[in-house]
Amino acid sequence: MQYPDYNAYRRRILNDAILPDGFQTAVVPLEFIPREIPEAGKQSMNLALIRLSEPASSFAGVFTRNAFPGWPVVLGRKMLNVPGIQGVLVNNKVANVGAEDGMAASEHLSELTSKLFGDSAPYIPSSTGVIGWSLPLEAMESALPDLKGNLQSDSLLPFAEAIMTTDAWPKIRSGKCGEGLITATAKGAGMVEPDMATMLAFFLTDVSVPRDAARAILPDVVDESFNRISIDGETSTSDSVLLLSSGVKPYPGDEAFRLSLMETAEALSEDVVRNGEGTAHVFRVTVSGAEDRQTGVNLARSIVNAPLTKTAVRGNDPNVGRILQAFGSACGRAGVTIHRDRLSLDIGGRRVYSKGTFHLNSQEEAALSAYFRGKELPLPSKKWPMHEERVDIELHLGSGNASASVTGSDLSEEYVKINADYRT
Amino acid sequence: MQYPDYNAYRRRILNDAILPDGFQTAVVPLEFIPREIPEAGKQSMNLALIRLSEPASSFAGVFTRNAFPGWPVVLGRKMLNVPGIQGVLVNNKVANVGAEDGMAASEHLSELTSKLFGDSAPYIPSSTGVIGWSLPLEAMESALPDLKGNLQSDSLLPFAEAIMTTDAWPKIRSGKCGEGLITATAKGAGMVEPDMATMLAFFLTDVSVPRDAARAILPDVVDESFNRISIDGETSTSDSVLLLSSGVKPYPGDEAFRLSLMETAEALSEDVVRNGEGTAHVFRVTVSGAEDRQTGVNLARSIVNAPLTKTAVRGNDPNVGRILQAFGSACGRAGVTIHRDRLSLDIGGRRVYSKGTFHLNSQEEAALSAYFRGKELPLPSKKWPMHEERVDIELHLGSGNASASVTGSDLSEEYVKINADYRT
Numbered sequence: 001m002q003y004p005d006y007n008a009y010r011r012r013i014l015n016d017a018i019l020p021d022g023f024q025t026a027v028v029p030l031e032f033i034p035r036e037i038p039e040a041g042k043q044s045m046n047l048a049l050i051r052l053s054e055p056a057s058s059f060a061g062v063f064t065r066n067a068f069p070g071w072p073v074v075l076g077r078k079m080l081n082v083p084g085i086q087g088v089l090v091n092n093k094v095a096n097v098g099a100e101d102g103m104a105a106s107e108h109l110s111e112l113t114s115k116l117f118g119d120s121a122p123y124i125p126s127s128t129g130v131i132g133w134s135l136p137l138e139a140m141e142s143a144l145p146d147l148k149g150n151l152q153s154d155s156l157l158p159f160a161e162a163i164m165t166t167d168a169w170p171k172i173r174s175g176k177c178g179e180g181l182i183t184a185t186a187k188g189a190g191m192v193e194p195d196m197a198t199m200l201a202f203f204l205t206d207v208s209v210p211r212d213a214a215r216a217i218l219p220d221v222v223d224e225s226f227n228r229i230s231i232d233g234e235t236s237t238s239d240s241v242l243l244l245s246s247g248v249k250p251y252p253g254d255e256a257f258r259l260s261l262m263e264t265a266e267a268l269s270e271d272v273v274r275n276g277e278g279t280a281h282v283f284r285v286t287v288s289g290a291e292d293r294q295t296g297v298n299l300a301r302s303i304v305n306a307p308l309t310k311t312a313v314r315g316n317d318p319n320v321g322r323i324l325q326a327f328g329s330a331c332g333r334a335g336v337t338i339h340r341d342r343l344s345l346d347i348g349g350r351r352v353y354s355k356g357t358f359h360l361n362s363q364e365e366a367a368l369s370a371y372f373r374g375k376e377l378p379l380p381s382k383k384w385p386m387h388e389e390r391v392d393i394e395l396h397l398g399s400g401n402a403s404a405s406v407t408g409s410d411l412s413e414e415y416v417k418i419n420a421d422y423r424t
Numbered sequence: 425m426q427y428p429d430y431n432a433y434r435r436r437i438l439n440d441a442i443l444p445d446g447f448q449t450a451v452v453p454l455e456f457i458p459r460e461i462p463e464a465g466k467q468s469m470n471l472a473l474i475r476l477s478e479p480a481s482s483f484a485g486v487f488t489r490n491a492f493p494g495w496p497v498v499l500g501r502k503m504l505n506v507p508g509i510q511g512v513l514v515n516n517k518v519a520n521v522g523a524e525d526g527m528a529a530s531e532h533l534s535e536l537t538s539k540l541f542g543d544s545a546p547y548i549p550s551s552t553g554v555i556g557w558s559l560p561l562e563a564m565e566s567a568l569p570d571l572k573g574n575l576q577s578d579s580l581l582p583f584a585e586a587i588m589t590t591d592a593w594p595k596i597r598s599g600k601c602g603e604g605l606i607t608a609t610a611k612g613a614g615m616v617e618p619d620m621a622t623m624l625a626f627f628l629t630d631v632s633v634p635r636d637a638a639r640a641i642l643p644d645v646v647d648e649s650f651n652r653i654s655i656d657g658e659t660s661t662s663d664s665v666l667l668l669s670s671g672v673k674p675y676p677g678d679e680a681f682r683l684s685l686m687e688t689a690e691a692l693s694e695d696v697v698r699n700g701e702g703t704a705h706v707f708r709v710t711v712s713g714a715e716d717r718q719t720g721v722n723l724a725r726s727i728v729n730a731p732l733t734k735t736a737v738r739g740n741d742p743n744v745g746r747i748l749q750a751f752g753s754a755c756g757r758a759g760v761t762i763h764r765d766r767l768s769l770d771i772g773g774r775r776v777y778s779k780g781t782f783h784l785n786s787q788e789e790a791a792l793s794a795y796f797r798g799k800e801l802p803l804p805s806k807k808w809p810m811h812e813e814r815v816d817i818e819l820h821l822g823s824g825n826a827s828a829s830v831t832g833s834d835l836s837e838e839y840v841k842i843n844a845d846y847r848t
Contacts, residue, residue, distance in 0.1 A: 036784040067762045068752025098748060100781045131745025132782040237749050307731075311840055321555025324522060325661050328492025338491045357524045358556040360460040413840045416735055 022246025278415025342398025446670025702839025
């Protein structure tokens with residue numbers, strides 16, 4: 001899809017932002033001075049709420065595998081066991097990771113929110129932002145009551161905008177699911193200012209997916225969507241994907257629900273990659289002909305994460321040697337044998353290596369370079385994506401029938417500049 | 425060590441460049457036009473030779489684990505079985521990886537060299553440079569005879585300079601070993617122009633290390649030196665470390681030999697990291713208190729390779745949250761449990777995290793930032809390193825008694841610029 005101007009993008013987003021039945025959202029901004037580093041000066045934060053009309057027993061969550069998770073993640077994992085939840089309370093700017101009394105702070109805010117609305121069920125807290133700072137409890141408590149007056153059920157867009165940190169634009173996708181709807185938003189700015197690069201995603205649906213089905217299907221879908229994107233190979237301390245069902249529409253069955261959820265999740269996860277401020281190309285590496293799918297995933301991820309591949313793509317440089325170098329390196333680490341004569345490499349559908357040798361010539365290089373250029377996004381990033389183009393790289397191992405894809409972003413000077421300059 | 429000008433560096437290098445007894449080197453430059461991409465125009469290449477006065481039965485080699493190795497690596501592995509070798513023939517500019525008839529080309533050059541000098545024993549070929557191009561056999565054959573007239577036994581410096589590709593300066597280290605000497609050189613420009621980032625290292629000694637001892641000790645030493653540096657987490661298609669002994673001096677015993685070799689290898693491997701044109705800081709991550717050493721190595725390597733750590737170090741940014749984030753991510757992947765209360769993080773000897781919380785304040789941040797600044801190298805790189813300073817980061821797990829260090833380079837805008845602009 002092409003977005004020649006912000007209005008074109010906004011039309012698509014607004015169309016996708018329709019809230020499923022049974023959901024409301026509210027947003028309130030606040031300001032605070034960080035306790036640990038008062039010299040950092042006044043900071044802006046948003047509180048953003050998703051509220052269900054009735055407590056939902058059907059909800060599911062997938063959290064970061066980082067062994068040093070934020071306190072909201074620790075609490076969120078525990079809360080998966082409660083019989084029902086009322087919604088989600090999100091703040092940006094402070095991730096509440098490694099901060100003193102961080103667990104108590106998240107619990108406290110969750111309780112205050114239930115009290116404010118007179119709800120019997122709890123809210124799952126979610127935080128994203130600087131690691132190490134404490135939540136500014138006093139300022140958050142003062143702002144919280146304003147959420148009540150700001151409730152609306154028109155659009156997910158204000159919520160999607162409020163949870164942004166260094167995201168360049170809001171990200172929303174939705175799709176039909178039987179007679180109902182799945183609408184989802186994610187924040188996550190990829191490699192930019194990485195201690196704010198938490199990926200949070202919220203999937204809202206009005207179809208009455210059973211709790212057990214939600215918990216079986218969400219991890220599978222996340223595994224094939226959000227776990228198939230890779231920006232810098234890192235798992236943040238706060239990554240969370242939550243699914244909430246208001247249950248007011250009939251359930252179309254597991255298969256239909258899984259398909260709808262997958263479609264939304266795939267589109268949204270690619271949006272996350274495209275959104276990195278330093279992202280000039282989105283590229284997808286497919287490893288086919290592998291002995292099993294996990295091998296395909298691991299190898300594809302290694303190539304997507306290799307700085308050599310990333311910078312070649314950035315420079316529109318058809319440096320095919322780098323891709324095979326990264327592939328050989330990954331295979332060496334994984335103990336996967338390469339059969340030189342069966343291996344092939346395609347870029348944008350053009351065969352550049354097969355039968356043991358590269359097919360290199362100037363004409364081919366020019367064609368590949370033009371292909372890369374055609375997929376390029378302008379840097380520095382605009383306030384909306386220009387298009388949804390993607391560079392496709394496929395490696396065929398010739399060893400089996402399994403295949404897997406991983407989607408990532410290139411590595412730009414802008415990324416390094418933003419990250420190196422951050423805070424200093 | 426400080427090197428205020430090139431002469432200061434050259435004094436150190438010349439002092440280290442003394443050839444052990446029994447070795448000669450020769451260098452000859454040549455020009456060629458690449459067969460595959462003639463539009464690339466005239467290219468410069470060096471042929472560089474190490475020749476032993478007598479065939480050496482004591483030699484050892486450690487080669488890349490990349491599953492897509494260059495032809496010289498495939499041939500070199502086979503040649504480890506011959507009873508004796510006469511030396512090494514190295515070329516830069518073309519790596520001979522994935523090129524048609526590449527194996528035959530390397531074999532042919534090796535044979536021509538033996539014939540030229542009337543030697544009965546073979547030469548191990550070694551190539552570094554562009555992946556995918558064929559060796560320019562005709563031009564190399566024409567230049568080869570000039571090696572004979574250029575033989576000298578004064579210094580390793582001309583050889584060290586001739587094997588450079590995008591290296592900013594030659595790298596040589598030497599140390600005493602009993603009554604003899606170990607002198608070594610390496611080429612490898614780290615993350616710069618990565619399809620030329622092959623690391624080749626040659627260790628020459630005159631002590632009569634037995635063949636079996638050489639082959640037992642070299643892999644161990646490489647594992648704790650060259651395998652403990654990490655520039656971009658990649659293993660090139662051509663990485664090779666060779667050890668040759670002329671055997672004309674007495675052998676001081678395994679322990680003394682191992683120590684000498686380790687000392688030279690550690691210094692030389694850190695030189696390789698410092699040499700990356702995009703390297704503004706060398707930093708070392710130590711993971712202590714691990715349950716076993718391999719866990720320590722894996723975790724330290726993950727942090728060294730994390731773009732988040734790399735850019736923070738680049739920007740002199742004491743963004744301690746990123747380091748713990750990367751550590752948590754690596755622990756999560758490796759299935760290592762973090763005990764929050766036992767974990768501690770020190771940077772440059774300053775404790776920044778312990779007992780479950782960060783110790784953050786403005787004064788501490790300023791001190792850490794000053795520490796990073798003090799270790800910075802100027803960018804763009806000069807033709808010599810300014811100093812041998814290093815940033816030290818230590819994570820203590822509190823789970824056991826094992827510890828391991830990995831040394832790496834930061835990630836700079838210059839790196840991305842050079843790599844993205846390469847060839848286009």
